[in-house]
Amino acid sequence: MSLASLDQLCQKIGYEFKDTSLLTMAVTHRSFSADNNERIEFLGDSLLNMIIAEALYRRFPGIDEGDLSRIRSVLVSGKTLATIALEFDLGRYLRLGAGEKNSGGQRRASTLADVVEALIGAIYLESGFDVCRERVLAWFAPRLSALNPESSHKDAKTRLQELLQARKQPLPNYQLIETAGADHQQTFVVACSVSLLTSSVSASGSSRRKAEQAAAEQVLLALKEVE
Template identity: 50%
Template sequence: MKGRDRLIQQIDWTFNDPSLLDRAVTHRSADGPNNERLEFLGDAILNFVIASEVFERRPEMHEGELSRLRAALVNKNALAEIARGIDLGAHMVLGSGELKTGGSRRDSILADGLEAVIGAVYLDGGYEAGRGLVRRLFDDHLGRLPDMEALKDPKTRLQEYLQARHLELPSYDVEHVSGRAHQQTFRVGCRCESLQLVGEGSAGNRRQAEQAAAGDLLAKLAAADTGQTHE
């Protein structure tokens, strides 16, 4: 357990049952008990606590808006970012295959591990302990909650931008796919025939690459609009 003192300090919780933390940081690829059940529990606690926090902090939002706000806070990327902030990857126990492929840096493993740690703290200290950990981990994010416009994904914002100007909807084309089958990178182009601009984006799957391309086109449109304003 001594090797995990830094993690204990980061989460600010000393375990009465240290085996819970051992299990929380053990991926299913490793031998012995793993963190899948704790992940299941931690996911439920995390979603409830974040739902409660956004409900209290955003009294003007209706159900759908609150759901989108919660989803923005607890998605895989957001959880992985928080996990990196406490250096969780350095404490994850992985099988040899995951170690060789850099599993300790993978978003999915970090996100699942963080949820498992939350579940472990809950089992060790009860609901208030679990709630306290979630609030500590998400303190910065909860302190700067985005507005509804920022919660919309780039493809939705681009569609609304074009519709407001009575322009046709964009097309998305895969321009290049690279990498091995299990670790591909997609490059996508986003075009609107009446515009002289093209957005480009790359990601590990087509959906995310399309979102990146839409975001790139939106940024170029914003820059063009600003330039016209200053003329």
């Protein structure tokens, strides 16, 4: 990656790396090199959960731990992280192997989400927890400000179920339609059917639960479009 590209990426994320090797590692997919972002992503994932948990704990003193956990799961979900990655245009900076690049890896939500976590880990390694927390909270500021504690803690499956019950419709039906990949890195595809839509909606995730949540979210979006 050129110095110009590194500078562009630093400007977009609001943090300038002194050690550019950390930034390079953060955007390196395992298909490109054995020296990739998987370990640093693991670190970033833990930091992200901690930082968002603390922010929610302080922002919503009246909400119990179960609801805080559900709000956090939405904020740190792969979908949210992939959206942040798109805001930073991270796909153009990824270092991917030829096969991964040709198959559209630079647009794959899970890959983009991993890079956001890797960047968090890289910032922490270079500048410590306080600077890392400041950057993460800056990235998530609009989402934290927009939270509605009365509803945002409910996951997609719960919101879909409540919507259907309010309209006196049958509950949604979830069906596992495909499982692919090696045992340690499987992808699950789930179809969700509801009486208000003429066809089922499918979504994927790294677990059956995540795939069901993703499918429910897509059904909610589809229902908004037909209203």
